[in-house]
Amino acid sequence: MEFSRRQLLVMGAGSALGLALSRRASAQTTRRRACILLYMEGGPSHIDTWDPKPGSATGGPFKAVSTTVDGIQISEHLPQLSARMKDLAIIRSVTSREGNHDRARYLMHTGHSPQGGVDHPSLGALVAQLHGTNELPGYVSIAGPGEDAGILGAAWAPFPVRNPLKGVKNLRPPENVDQKRFTSRLALWRGMQDRFISRHQGVVALGQKAVTEQAIAMMQSRRSDVFDVMQEPEVTRLRYGETPFQSGCLLARRLVEAGVPFVEVTLRGWDTHKDNFATVERLSTELDRGMTSLLDDLKARGLLGSTLVVCMGDFGRTPKINDNGGRDHHPRASSVVLAGAGIRSGQVIGSTDDDGDQVTSRPVTVSDLFRTVDGIVGLNADEVRTAPSGRPINTVDGGTRIQELIG
Amino acid sequence: MQRLLWMFLLAAPAAAPPTLDDAVRAGWTKAKVVPVAAALDHEFLRRVQLDLTGRIPTAADARTFLESADPLKRQNLVDKLIGSPDYQEYQADKLLALLVGRAEKLPQRLRPALRAHLLKSFNDQIPYDVVVRGLLTAAGEVETLPQAAFLFAQSRAGGPEGAAAATANIFLGVQLQCAQCHDHPYYDRYKQQDFHALAAYFSQTRARRTKDGDEKTLAVMDVGKGQAKMKTPQGKEVRVMPRFLGRDFTALPDETRRQTLARAVTSSDLFAKTVVNRTWQELFGRGLVHPWNDLGGEQDTTHPPLLNHLAQQFTEHQHSLPWLHRTLVLSAAYNLSSESMNAAAAAEQEMVFAKAPVRPMDPFQLLESTLRATGVGDALKEKQGDEVAARRREQALKELIFVFGDDEMAEVDSFNGNVPQALVTFNGELVNRGARANSAVTLGKILEDRKRPATRIEEMYLATLSRFPTPQEADVALNYLESAEKPRPAFEDLYFALLTSTEFSTNH
Numbered sequence: 044m045e046f047s048r049r050q051l052l053v054m055g056a057g058s059a060l061g062l063a064l065s066r067r068a069s070a071q072t073t074r075r076r077a078c079i080l081l082y083m084e085g086g087p088s089h090i091d092t093w094d095p096k097p098g099s100a101t102g103g104p105f106k107a108v109s110t111t112v113d114g115i116q117i118s119e120h121l122p123q124l125s126a127r128m129k130d131l132a133i134i135r136s137v138t139s140r141e142g143n144h145d146r147a148r149y150l151m152h153t154g155h156s157p158q159g160g161v162d163h164p165s166l167g168a169l170v171a172q173l174h175g176t177n178e179l180p181g182y183v184s185i186a187g188p189g190e191d192a193g194i195l196g197a198a199w200a201p202f203p204v205r206n207p208l209k210g211v212k213n214l215r216p217p218e219n220v221d222q223k224r225f226t227s228r229l230a231l232w233r234g235m236q237d238r239f240i241s242r243h244q245g246v247v248a249l250g251q252k253a254v255t256e257q258a259i260a261m262m263q264s265r266r267s268d269v270f271d272v273m274q275e276p277e278v279t280r281l282r283y284g285e286t287p288f289q290s291g292c293l294l295a296r297r298l299v300e301a302g303v304p305f306v307e308v309t310l311r312g313w314d315t316h317k318d319n320f321a322t323v324e325r326l327s328t329e330l331d332r333g334m335t336s337l338l339d340d341l342k343a344r345g346l347l348g349s350t351l352v353v354c355m356g357d358f359g360r361t362p363k364i365n366d367n368g369g370r371d372h373h374p375r376a377s378s379v380v381l382a383g384a385g386i387r388s389g390q391v392i393g394s395t396d397d398d399g400d401q402v403t404s405r406p407v408t409v410s411d412l413f414r415t416v417d418g419i420v421g422l423n424a425d426e427v428r429t430a431p432s433g434r435p436i437n438t439v440d441g442g443t444r445i446q447e448l449i450g
Numbered sequence: 451m452q453r454l455l456w457m458f459l460l461a462a463p464a465a466a467p468p469t470l471d472d473a474v475r476a477g478w479t480k481a482k483v484v485p486v487a488a489a490l491d492h493e494f495l496r497r498v499q500l501d502l503t504g505r506i507p508t509a510a511d512a513r514t515f516l517e518s519a520d521p522l523k524r525q526n527l528v529d530k531l532i533g534s535p536d537y538q539e540y541q542a543d544k545l546l547a548l549l550v551g552r553a554e555k556l557p558q559r560l561r562p563a564l565r566a567h568l569l570k571s572f573n574d575q576i577p578y579d580v581v582v583r584g585l586l587t588a589a590g591e592v593e594t595l596p597q598a599a600f601l602f603a604q605s606r607a608g609g610p611e612g613a614a615a616a617t618a619n620i621f622l623g624v625q626l627q628c629a630q631c632h633d634h635p636y637y638d639r640y641k642q643q644d645f646h647a648l649a650a651y652f653s654q655t656r657a658r659r660t661k662d663g664d665e666k667t668l669a670v671m672d673v674g675k676g677q678a679k680m681k682t683p684q685g686k687e688v689r690v691m692p693r694f695l696g697r698d699f700t701a702l703p704d705e706t707r708r709q710t711l712a713r714a715v716t717s718s719d720l721f722a723k724t725v726v727n728r729t730w731q732e733l734f735g736r737g738l739v740h741p742w743n744d745l746g747g748e749q750d751t752t753h754p755p756l757l758n759h760l761a762q763q764f765t766e767h768q769h770s771l772p773w774l775h776r777t778l779v780l781s782a783a784y785n786l787s788s789e790s791m792n793a794a795a796a797a798e799q800e801m802v803f804a805k806a807p808v809r810p811m812d813p814f815q816l817l818e819s820t821l822r823a824t825g826v827g828d829a830l831k832e833k834q835g836d837e838v839a840a841r842r843r844e845q846a847l848k849e850l851i852f853v854f855g856d857d858e859m860a861e862v863d864s865f866n867g868n869v870p871q872a873l874v875t876f877n878g879e880l881v882n883r884g885a886r887a888n889s890a891v892t893l894g895k896i897l898e899d900r901k902r903p904a905t906r907i908e909e910m911y912l913a914t915l916s917r918f919p920t921p922q923e924a925d926v927a928l929n930y931l932e933s934a935e936k937p938r939p940a941f942e943d944l945y946f947a948l949l950t951s952t953e954f955s956t957n958h
Contacts, residue, residue: 217882246793247810247956251810
């Protein structure tokens with residue numbers, strides 16, 4: 044069983060959490076990297092974004108435009124990203140079987156389909172735990188709920204920021220409580236906690252205590268100012284755009300700069316059963332500006348090499364355009380885009396048929412994808428954890444690394 | 451002494467049907483697990499109040515219960531709670547969250563109507579099967595027929611397939627929705643065909659939104675036509691006729707498809723099993739089959755005998771939720787302690803219900819308990835009236851639900867606490883207002899009514915943790931008061947520490 048010194052500090056040496064999560068010891072040889080997940084909630088139409096099908100009967104009205112990489116075309120509504128294609132890798136052949144939003148979201152956040160009685164940790168929680176605690180949370184989820192830490196416990200659960208323009212609420216004690224009084228309250232609080240915690244050993248009580256200690260660390264840290272995007276110059280804020288997703292991209296940059304290892308930013312509204320084209324155009328424009336600004340800033344600040352940016356959603360959408368001008372759920376084929384972290388960019392991996400219906404070459408399963416991402420961010424994909432029930436839980440079930448990306 | 455007496459009473463047949471306790475005990479023996487000690491009165495009191503009514507007891511109620519020598523006081527308490535408006539409200543809120551969890555599915559203004567309908571059902575002691583039949587068959591305008599809101603919300607969001615998936619999930623504990631796109635990867639019980647055949651029961655149902663001037667009307671109706679279709683793996687569209695979970699269920703003459711479905715649902719063995727299993731999970735932290743909505747299929751031979759037994763009893767007791775709650779909370783397993791000094795042993799014990807779990811409160815419980823312990827809700831009502839107080843409560847609940855990680859209540863059963871919740875508890879308005887020593891709120895009243903420091907501390911513990919302080923705890927508090935420059939802020943600090951403790955924010 045191996046824990047970092049910091050983890051032991053949080054949990055209290057020899058604590059229950061340690062027993063519940065007996066981990067297979069593994070030498071840490073890979074480099075650790077931060078990760079920003081841009082989550083396209085609802086399932087974006089791959090055909091109208093990253094995998095255009097001009098000339099197909101169901102290809103839709105959008106034009107496919109050339110990018111800065113010869114032979115690669117994407118939607119006309121992603122113009123700034125098409126100018127940065129050299130920094131992107133598009134996997135057009137991701138395939139899964141989960142066509143229900145909740146199940147797909149669980150899958151795309153944990154790498155596992157939901158199974159009764161097993162709480163898989165999300166990728167964000169795993170990365171947060173890998174880096175250990177500090178004054179800032181290890182997994183911040185902006186404009187969306189993120190996904191739970193499962194068996195890792197509440198200490199690694201996502202820290203949600205609903206609206207990045209409004210910052211984090213309740214970060215400081217109320218005015219009538221000065222520092223001196225807060226300190227004495229805290230000492231009293233800690234003393235009063237011990238009896239209950241020592242008599243209720245287990246993941247829940249310890250997790251609650253760890254979470255509260257983390258909140259206290261944040262309250263007392265000057266570094267928590269990093270959550271305030273209003274400290275950025277106006278010109279920067281306008282460059283990103285000011286929707287929750289776009290300012291979320293700006294906040295993500297600030298957080299990664301400050302050492303937060305995993306940030307998720309959600310862009311909602313891709314569930315386009317109706318009016319697919321107007322919606323996808325609007326969302327693409329929003330994505331284009333936010334993601335481009337994020338990539339440019341990471342690059343300019345020398346952070347792109349140490350940060351993996353992933354853009355993906357619930358699933359793809361059907362080639363068939365339904366009676367409401369919409370496209371429906373289509374897990375069989377979707378596109379995932381990666382950037383940064385020294386991956387081989389400026390390429391497309393895999394392909395779908397002329398309609399975007401079936402994967403025709405280099406199918407990539409979600410296990411393949413997670414095994415690859417785990418390797419890039421420094422997680423051991425072969426690590427096996429044990430659930431409190433005694434059941435072993437793989438980090439990733441099977442799958443092989445996508446060599447074209449990292450080779 | 452208290453524990454011995456309680457175990458003795460449990461052995462008496464009047465307390466609970468013996469087969470429930472026998473089955474749980476057999477599970478302990480089989481797993482070679484020794485249960486923890488029985489719950490002390492204060493553990494039982496707080497847990498059962500939270501589980502049944504969604505809030506902790508008042509200090510006065512706690513004192514009365516703890517000091518009572520009546521050997522039947524646990525039974526009497528349970529009967530009193532189940533008959534209370536708090537019970538009806540909390541259970542209605544939970545059922546509402548289950549039925550229309552996602553906020554975006556149902557226009558906000560329809561929520562109170564459906565909630566009132568459910569509340570009335572609890573108040574009138576309408577059997578659960580009758581309530582569900584009402585939800586599945588309601589045809590008309592949502593405004594005047596609030597039970598139509600369930601299908602309106604579900605079919606508006608997902609069409610016949612959405613309504614079918616919700617019905618299978620919520621009332622039958624079956625995860626059919628994955629079969630919408632493909633045959634199930636883990637068990638082959640139900641095929642894609644079966645899902646679409648279930649959806650066919652809703653294929654003649656429409657959720658309509660019509661606008662007549664400024665008047666918007668929302669309605670659920672049956673149109674007498676409309677066929678379900680599915681796409682075969684070969685890409686061919688075929689028509690699908692209604693079938694219930696892979697078997698034929700004969701329709702009666704003049705019945706709508708939904709009426710046939712409602713009969714099929716409420717007569718399936720899964721119907722009672724699902725509500726029993728969900729209630730069990732709510733009370734014990736995990737289902738007899740876990741999670742509660744993964745029952746697999748009808749007449750499944752792998753279902754534990756205890757689930758079959760309880761489901762049968764539930765049906766025999768006219769699908770009465772109060773009966774179910776009463777039976778479970780008076781069982782031996784529910785009356786176990788949550789204490790454990792050994793986390794690994796605790797995990798094993800909790801797997802077979804040989805120890806009560808420690809569970810984070812849900813947002814309702816946390817809000818209502820904080821309001822009750824602080825008296826802030828009553829203070830607001832007195833000063834600004836019921837309406838303002840209700841609105842402020844809604845706002846506070848919204849904030850809490852969000853910090854619980856999602857705006858979807860259905861998700862909170864897996865909630866384990868997070869940093870924003872700790873922040874809102876520590877620095878938020880509610881706790882800090884409630885930890886002030888002014889006469890509008892509980893702490894101020896305690897200081898007015900009681901003069902001896904030891905008695906004041908006792909009242910503070912009863913109002914927050916529903917128990918007396920231990921002698922050591924009382925000493926710590928007294929020392930803190932004595933070493934403080936001014937007494938009032940020191941009392942406030944103590945109250946603050948009690949309200950923000952893990953013991954307060956968990957159900958144990």
